Amino acid sequence: MGTAVKKTMSVAYVTVLESVRRKDPYVVLILGAAMVLGAGVFSRFGVEGLEKFVKDVGLTVTTVFSIVICVVAAARQLPTEIQNRTLYPALGKPISRTGFFLGKYIGVGIMSSAVVVAFYVLLGIILLVFRIPVGGVFYQALYLRVLSMWFIAAGVLCLSLFLTHGANVTVSLLACLCMQIFAHSILYMHDELTGISLRLAEGLYLVAPHLELFDLSKKVIHGWPAIPLWVVGGMTLYGLVYTGILLTIGCARFRRMPL
Amino acid sequence: MRTLSANATIAVADRTMHKKTNLMCIPGLLIAALLVHLLTPHLQVEARYKPSEYEAAKETIAVSLMGQLRMSVGDLMWFKTLEYLHNGIIYRMPTKREESTGVHAVEFTGMGAGVAHKDGPALVPDQETDWRGVLGEMNRNIEPWRPGHAQHSAPQELIPWYQLLVRFNPHYIQAYTNGAFFMSDFAGEPEMGREFLAAGAEKNPWSFEIRSALGRLCFDYFKDYENAVEVLVKAVELGKEEKRYLAKRDDEFDNVQEQLLSEAYLFLARSYVELEQYDEALAVCDAGMKEVPGYNLLRVERRIVKKHMAGEL
Numbered sequence A: 001m002g003t004a005v006k007k008t009m010s011v012a013y014v015t016v017l018e019s020v021r022r023k024d025p026y027v028v029l030i031l032g033a034a035m036v037l038g039a040g041v042f043s044r045f046g047v048e049g050l051e052k053f054v055k056d057v058g059l060t061v062t063t064v065f066s067i068v069i070c071v072v073a074a075a076r077q078l079p080t081e082i083q084n085r086t087l088y089p090a091l092g093k094p095i096s097r098t099g100f101f102l103g104k105y106i107g108v109g110i111m112s113s114a115v116v117v118a119f120y121v122l123l124g125i126i127l128l129v130f131r132i133p134v135g136g137v138f139y140q141a142l143y144l145r146v147l148s149m150w151f152i153a154a155g156v157l158c159l160s161l162f163l164t165h166g167a168n169v170t171v172s173l174l175a176c177l178c179m180q181i182f183a184h185s186i187l188y189m190h191d192e193l194t195g196i197s198l199r200l201a202e203g204l205y206l207v208a209p210h211l212e213l214f215d216l217s218k219k220v221i222h223g224w225p226a227i228p229l230w231v232v233g234g235m236t237l238y239g240l241v242y243t244g245i246l247l248t249i250g251c252a253r254f255r256r257m258p259l
Numbered sequence B: 001m002r003t004l005s006a007n008a009t010i011a012v013a014d015r016t017m018h019k020k021t022n023l024m025c026i027p028g029l030l031i032a033a034l035l036v037h038l039l040t041p042h043l044q045v046e047a048r049y050k051p052s053e054y055e056a057a058k059e060t061i062a063v064s065l066m067g068q069l070r071m072s073v074g075d076l077m078w079f080k081t082l083e084y085l086h087n088g089i090i091y092r093m094p095t096k097r098e099e100s101t102g103v104h105a106v107e108f109t110g111m112g113a114g115v116a117h118k119d120g121p122a123l124v125p126d127q128e129t130d131w132r133g134v135l136g137e138m139n140r141n142i143e144p145w146r147p148g149h150a151q152h153s154a155p156q157e158l159i160p161w162y163q164l165l166v167r168f169n170p171h172y173i174q175a176y177t178n179g180a181f182f183m184s185d186f187a188g189e190p191e192m193g194r195e196f197l198a199a200g201a202e203k204n205p206w207s208f209e210i211r212s213a214l215g216r217l218c219f220d221y222f223k224d225y226e227n228a229v230e231v232l233v234k235a236v237e238l239g240k241e242e243k244r245y246l247a248k249r250d251d252e253f254d255n256v257q258e259q260l261l262s263e264a265y266l267f268l269a270r271s272y273v274e275l276e277q278y279d280e281a282l283a284v285c286d287a288g289m290k291e292v293p294g295y296n297l298l299r300v301e302r303r304i305v306k307k308h309m310a311g312e313l
Helices: A002-021 A024-045 A051-083 A087-092 A097-129 A136-159 A165-192 A195-207 A217-221 A229-256 B002-043 B051-058 B061-085 B096-100 B134-142 B155-168 B173-185 B190-203 B208-220 B225-248 B255-274 B278-291 B296-309
Strands: B106-108 B117-119
Touching: A002 A097, A024 A051, A024 A097, A051 A087, A051 A097, A051 A136, A051 A165, A051 A217, A051 B155, A087 A097, A097 A136, A097 A229, A136 A165, A136 A217, A136 A229, A165 A195, A165 B096, A229 B134, B061 B155, B061 B173, B155 B173, B155 B190, B173 B190, B173 B208, B173 B255, B190 B208, B208 B225, B208 B255, B225 B255, B225 B278, B255 B278, B255 B296, B278 B296
Parallel strands: none
Antiparallel strands: B106 B117
């Protein structure tokens, strides 16, 4: 058991190392510069009391680009290994397909989480420089965003076994960035629906993975207080359940996949 | 062995060349940036359209497509200003069923006609009407939400969005008038408001709305009556032209335009009074009362002008 975990962690380590070699973290630096630029735009306006704008620019950049990095990194893991035929020697060593899949997942999760943390540290520094106070909700937002990275990584890795690389990236990005629109549309239409269409809309809403619930950025931007801890716990459980389901489906598919 | 050594030498030479090529890009980029900086003012042409040209341009396919994109970004930013005004809470219009049970949108006019809008119930339903159980409860905690009617935040937080909005769509007239209003009246930065409006007037030479707001600012904050007269005379002229143009198309001013034209007359009359040109002030009041008959402040101003002329004030 210990050896299997060790092997899985080795795959995770290699995945992180490969991301570093592919210069993914440099993207963080470039986007960090974009955030500073956003803050520079703020300082040009020269009016006090515009803290919301700085937080908005910073958090929007953080959310969008951390999702993009996570999706792109997760989507390329297995197709690249299969296409370059590097998967075969890896599986030739005594590591199970499940171990390999989980190793890839952990590697992407660690890399994406590190990117999110780097973004938040950078944003925290900018807010500190502008003397913009951040409450506990800022740290809760960081936690939920990191949690969402693991959730997204599981979903994208799972989808990469069913879809082509391009389709996976497109579908995943659309799902991640448009989930709020989907949820809001159902909430908006709900009152007008009846019968089967109402049941269908409710069913879809309840089954769909609500990535927008991992986003506390609006609360941070508009200076709302921290959310109750039971909600953070609930979201952790929600994320774990969905991640577990996606990883189970992914592992099952990968085990049975003809290579 | 010799071949290997030759290959290694070629590889080293390649790497050196590659590095040199990369380094040579830096001065090239710097020169390009300098050229852009130097040449742009000579090559840039500012688009200036008459209302008729602007309308005609809107009907062409290419401009229409690009315009749609620009309008969409502008509209998104307009929604962003509403989001800020509501502290991040999203409100929606009531559904037909809700209206039948007495739920109606509330008109908000608290900060002037420019940000007048209707607030219905919050998009995220309250506990009594929510069908989502625990998921709904978590949603209410994660998204900004509060029960009851909408409450509005300090409007100066909207200013950067107006600044950005006009960068995407420099013909979004209401962004100029609203932005300048918040800069001067709420953020205490009238000079910034004047610059913002002046830039807007330059980009929209047909707009009476921007000139009306600029004239009011010159009058109220800078006591610059001569400039106010100059700007407001033009505003009234353009406003009348616009009104005639809309009438031809069986259209009319919206509330914001109506208010801005009324204010153009009012502040023009007031500026003339400050310059002790009472005949002109009276003429403006009379013309204004014909053009915007419902605006009572012009009647009041007319009585003030009469008193000035009679030497009672």
